[in-house]
Amino acid sequence: MSLLEVENLRTYFFTPAGIVQAVDGVSFEVDAGESLGIVGESGAGKSVAVKSIMGLIRDPGRIVEGSVRFDGRELTELSEAELRREIRGNEISIVFQDAMSALNPVFTVGSQLEEVIVENTDRSPSAARERAIELLDDVGIPNPDRRIDEYPHQYSGGMQQRAMIAMALACDPRLIIADEPTTALDVTIQAGILELFDEIQETHDTSIVYVTHDLGVVREVCDRVSVMYLGRVVESAPYEELYRYPKHPYTQSLLNSVVTPDEILDEINPIGGTMPSAVSPPSGCRFRTRCPEAVEECVHVTPRARQVGDSHTAACLLYDESNSHEEPTLREITNQTND
Numbered sequence: 001m002s003l004l005e006v007e008n009l010r011t012y013f014f015t016p017a018g019i020v021q022a023v024d025g026v027s028f029e030v031d032a033g034e035s036l037g038i039v040g041e042s043g044a045g046k047s048v049a050v051k052s053i054m055g056l057i058r059d060p061g062r063i064v065e066g067s068v069r070f071d072g073r074e075l076t077e078l079s080e081a082e083l084r085r086e087i088r089g090n091e092i093s094i095v096f097q098d099a100m101s102a103l104n105p106v107f108t109v110g111s112q113l114e115e116v117i118v119e120n121t122d123r124s125p126s127a128a129r130e131r132a133i134e135l136l137d138d139v140g141i142p143n144p145d146r147r148i149d150e151y152p153h154q155y156s157g158g159m160q161q162r163a164m165i166a167m168a169l170a171c172d173p174r175l176i177i178a179d180e181p182t183t184a185l186d187v188t189i190q191a192g193i194l195e196l197f198d199e200i201q202e203t204h205d206t207s208i209v210y211v212t213h214d215l216g217v218v219r220e221v222c223d224r225v226s227v228m229y230l231g232r233v234v235e236s237a238p239y240e241e242l243y244r245y246p247k248h249p250y251t252q253s254l255l256n257s258v259v260t261p262d263e264i265l266d267e268i269n270p271i272g273g274t275m276p277s278a279v280s281p282p283s284g285c286r287f288r289t290r291c292p293e294a295v296e297e298c299v300h301v302t303p304r305a306r307q308v309g310d311s312h313t314a315a316c317l318l319y320d321e322s323n324s325h326e327e328p329t330l331r332e333i334t335n336q337t338n339d
């Protein structure tokens, strides 16, 4: 049994403009101590999927179907009070993209950290202060016994994100969800934050789910990747396998649109078109309006996940469910030639 099992999750928003099918039949699993990257463009439904896990979907949205099991316990059946008391912070923590707006500017970083510790553990206020200093030290804040009394605006962007990670760690959760944790940071600061997550995963044996549009982040820290497009998972695989042998045309397009230092600019192919609306998504395969390989069948048939390798699935009609050894893709041929 995996630590987290998300099965056929559907989260819709009931708006005056129509029903937004933000997450539409998503499944993935995370084992203890494993890191999973959920990747896709804006509007893919990544953040809604992880907020659904935490019970953080608010009106006009709600989970309309599916299951979220954490350590065997069904989270979609818990009340708001049970989620707050027993799951959020204690078992699963979330780190958001924008640390500055997540931290309260009128309280010191230390008092906010101490509050989380006192609320979620049986430590006294003085023991909570000691623990807060320890946590700031653990996440690499210099002179934590002095900086604990500073306000968020006195911290740099990278340090604010580190303070948020300290809060996420305050109750020793078994799973951390990092929602675009480095998007607002400079590249050099990003690298430090990703290293910190890596260290946390190793030293605390914490599972981590990274939500990101950045395949570079995934490359740094993820064991496995699920690629989302317009509310659905289109491909899942261990990172190396996905990078070297992408099967789904969307993943191939995503990888071809990444700029790397050794890539010739003319060889970069941005994905054509824009993501359709989740209120009226295309019939059949949702990627068909942008897919260079679409055929007539893609208009009528919704592709289910097909096994295309060990621990590797792709939801694309190009692959037969019974055959996991298709012809290599163009990228595979290129990779093999470069080996």
Ligand code: SF4
Pocket: 248, 249, 250, 285, 286, 287, 288, 289, 291, 292, 293, 294, 295, 298, 303, 315, 316, 317, 318
């Ligand atoms: S099912 Fe069809 S449209 Fe969808 S990704 Fe595969 S080939 Fe492209």
